[in-house]
Amino acid sequence: MTATLADVGIALGRVAFVMLFVLNLGGLMTWVERKQSAIMQDRIGANRASIFGFRIMGLLHPLADAIKMLTKEEFYPARADRVLFSLAPFVSVFFALVAFASIPFGDTLRVAGREVPLQALTFNVGILYVFAMLSLGVYGVMMAGWSSANNYALLGGQRAAALMITAEVAIGASIVGVVMVYGSLNMMDIVRAQGPLLGGWLPKWGIVTQPLAFVLFLTAGIAATKRIPFDMPEGESEIIGYFVEYSGMKFGLFVMADFLETVVISGMTVSLFLGGWQIPYLEPAGFVFPWGATVALPGLAVSLLQVGAFVLKVVVMIWFLMLIRWTLPRFRYDQAMRLGWLGLFPLSIANIVLTGAALLLWGAR
């Protein structure tokens, strides 16, 4: 173990990139959510916050919100379990933040004789890691629901627990098909295996090879983020949800955790089903088109293009998730349970069987 300064620097850089990427995207999403919903509903959206008269399309609103929340009073309900009450939002945010760590944002970068995997943590079983972290986040919600000493919060916590198990079973079962097709639990390998083009033009992305799994995963993934149409744990119009008693930045952290989870789910969807950092026709040496044309590119430029492609795909995915969030009404609690256990779960099992049969038939891999 001889870690030079450069190695440490590179490792820190990888972690920093992922952290900043997730945090910034999560912070920006409060703005995106307002603006996108406004545009979808023929409105303008938040545009009042200004510094010296500069409004820049309401981009200062997240900042204003943060300042407001930080300066608000911290409120503890009487009879609340103070330790758990303060711990809950941090648990929520922490697991949402670290979940992104093993999602690759670019191919291995070869610079100056070094190989830098563009991924914060190179786990051999990366999918399981993301999945595990995603499922741990619900403890923050359940702790919040329990410790608030409020029946509505408790109901929210219970619903979150039930929803999480439902979603998790479906997510796990729908991932299996992808793992079978690409033959690895390593996120980097899965993305790499999505590179080849089927018949010279169709990228071998997960959405092509596993269309059913894509729909199932996306549905279950939205359920895992507890956002509309699966926001029964919050349900503003019936129970206020697990964070009724929260105020100030602690409340903000719960909202933040939701946004971060959305980023994680879109990152996961992109990596598993939309080819991750893959760009069609882009090889490590540059573009190679089937009609013979080639554009040679240096390694760094290729990596930058890949990172750019990944970021773009994630942003588009977030846009799509927002579109769903602002289109569909909320499911009732029993409807969501029915959808999860009688719809998603059996279908994903069927998908596994189908995938296995197809792999046997065509002897893929």
Place this chain on the structure above:
Amino acid sequence: MKLVQRVYLREVFSGLGLTARHFFRNMGRHVAHALGRKDARGAVTVQYPEERRPYSPRLRSLHRLVRREDGSPRCVACMMCETVCPARCIYIVAAEHPNPEIEKVCQEFTIDLGKCVFCGYCVEACPEDAIRMDTGILEFSSYSREGMIYTKEMLLALEPAGLDGRPGSPIPIPPDRTP
């Protein structure tokens, strides 16, 4: 229910199509607006303080006292408005008018807008057409109750709104609301 309805996926997609269509249409208009096509509007909402809808001529807004040619109030302190006011927010102190043709004049005419319910009965009741609610001013507010009390002088200074409903005179800002 039919299977197609129960699967729900088709309805999801048609809903997504609708919202996505709105998104792209409005986004295009916003971009066109930013690029200089000022007639392209991506939203149907009115940006209130900068843009205002024209008010109806029948709108009941802040009161004003109508003046005679010499600038004195038309009010003859008959107390009709004070009597009819359901909120009892009008306070009149009467005085002799120098002109013997006219019976009285109001020495003080105070409206506590913190109590006013804007029913318009005072305007209906006035036999002299001395009080009207046609200033078009809606934005009066104060940090204190005293700031909501409007005196005779303030009410006399107000002008009727223009044809488009725009206020004809500046909003009387109470002293405690100075920024």
Place this chain on the structure above:
Amino acid sequence: MPLAVFLVVAAVAVASALGLVLKRNPIHGALFLIVNLGSIAVMYLTLHAQFLAWAQVIIYAGAIMILFVFAIMVLIPGKEETGPDPLRPVRLIAIPFGALLLVELVLMLVSRRAAPVAAVPAPGGVEAIGRLLFTDYLFPFELTSVLLLAAMIGVLALAKSRKAG
């Protein structure tokens, strides 16, 4: 370095297990148990059993403990153990017996010479486990699936019988 990691994680594991046993409030106990399970997952990681470590987190922390916490939230116990305990003297006998068991186990471990570490670290990947699972352990594997099915039917029966009665 590995020793330091081991000691810290072991301390966390023991402390959280003690927390589970000693804390009155069951929800605190459940959260301590989650910490305990997590530290055992870290132990698996130090033993190069990566797949097992994450499976531990997903299955135990992600599913089993959520069920536990859910059950605690639904039942809201916590009053039961605050009252006087008529059987307290009987219960306290457990502690000397527990200590005895510990001594016995430690003696057993010490009496055997510490086995040398295998030259080859155990393969911890999915492939090794999967290969074993579908060759040497195929029959137990199938039995487990039957067990799961039986458990599922049992739970359904338990949940249904209430409604009828």
Place this chain on the structure above:
Amino acid sequence: MLPGSYYTGLSAVLFVIGVTGVLVRRNPLVIFMSIEVMLNAANLALVGFGAQFGTADGQVLVFFGMTVAAAEVAVGLAIIMAIFRLRRRLSVDDLSAMRW
């Protein structure tokens, strides 16, 4: 890597804590969780042994152990729920009768 006896030692300590928890506590849920501690101690010992011998067999056994734990928790919690609905109390001392 550390000698396997470290792991088995830790596993022994955890196991004893679990046993004591089962014997001392009155709340069936906590007893159940103490059983989980015992199960995990056994699992840890299995993985430790597996590492000693350089095979993955221990891990496979742990895999089975987890499956059994999942099944056990599902059934056990259902039973506890049923008991709670019947008795409105949660204490193992009330459950000494084999039938009622």
